[in-house]
Amino acid sequence: MESFYTLQGEGFHQGKAAYFIRLGGCDVGCVWCDVKDSWDANIHPQKTIDAIVNEALQSVPESKEKIAIITGGEPLMHDLTALTTALQKKNFQTHIETSGAHPLSGTWDWICLSPKKFKAPLPGILPHANELKVVVFNKSDFDWAESFALQVNPSCKLYLQPEWDKKEQVTPLIIDYIKQHPQWRLSLQIHKYIGVP
Numbered sequence: 403m404e405s406f407y408t409l410q411g412e413g414f415h416q417g418k419a420a421y422f423i424r425l426g427g428c429d430v431g432c433v434w435c436d437v438k439d440s441w442d443a444n445i446h447p448q449k450t451i452d453a454i455v456n457e458a459l460q461s462v463p464e465s466k467e468k469i470a471i472i473t474g475g476e477p478l479m480h481d482l483t484a485l486t487t488a489l490q491k492k493n494f495q496t497h498i499e500t501s502g503a504h505p506l507s508g509t510w511d512w513i514c515l516s517p518k519k520f521k522a523p524l525p526g527i528l529p530h531a532n533e534l535k536v537v538v539f540n541k542s543d544f545d546w547a548e549s550f551a552l553q554v555n556p557s558c559k560l561y562l563q564p565e566w567d568k569k570e571q572v573t574p575l576i577i578d579y580i581k582q583h584p585q586w587r588l589s590l591q592i593h594k595y596i597g598v599p
């Protein structure tokens with residue numbers, strides 16, 4: 403759908419330079435989705451993996467911290483084996499942002515699982531998540547977040563992130579919750595505050 407070099411705005415790697423590759427296609431259907439244009443994969447042009455990787459190489463300076471983040475849409479609607487292999491061959495660390503609603507494919511340096519109520523993650527991805535990031539839309543989402551925290555591995559980082567349009571109401575609830583449950587951390591979408599994609 404698009405690719406761009408920016409800062410990661412969310413979660414554990416917040417603030418790091420990262421090259422985003424947004425793949426078309428999503429069947430999860432979150433009512434508050436901010437990239438609904440991504441849902442229909444057919445309206446976006448197909449590109450070869452070589453073209454995607456070459457564009458990434460042209461955008462990102464050579465360094466030890468080259469990060470490529472595959473996002474969507476729901477990127478796991480595609481088999482990501484060949485894309486992640488090609489990126490890693492060019493020394494990119496491969497990160498994914500996924501709802502986990504489709505089978506895991508690809509080789510990953512970082513898996514951010516962001517489960518969605520609209521289509522639950524498949525159980526197979528839970529032990530592989532490096533980061534669990536739950537978008538909080540209302541109070542009931544805390545219990546829902548805890549149900550996944552019980553299923554990930556003990557080293558998985560736990561994040562609660564206010565849904566953007568509800569942030570005034572839910573951010574204070576999240577702050578209180580984290581003070582009571584300090585295993586969780588706050589994730590803010592800082593890219594939206596600083597005006598970058």
Ligand code: SF4
Binds near residue numbers: 432437476
């Ligand atoms: S999983 Fe992501 S892309 Fe798909 S509907 Fe939900 S927020 Fe939008």
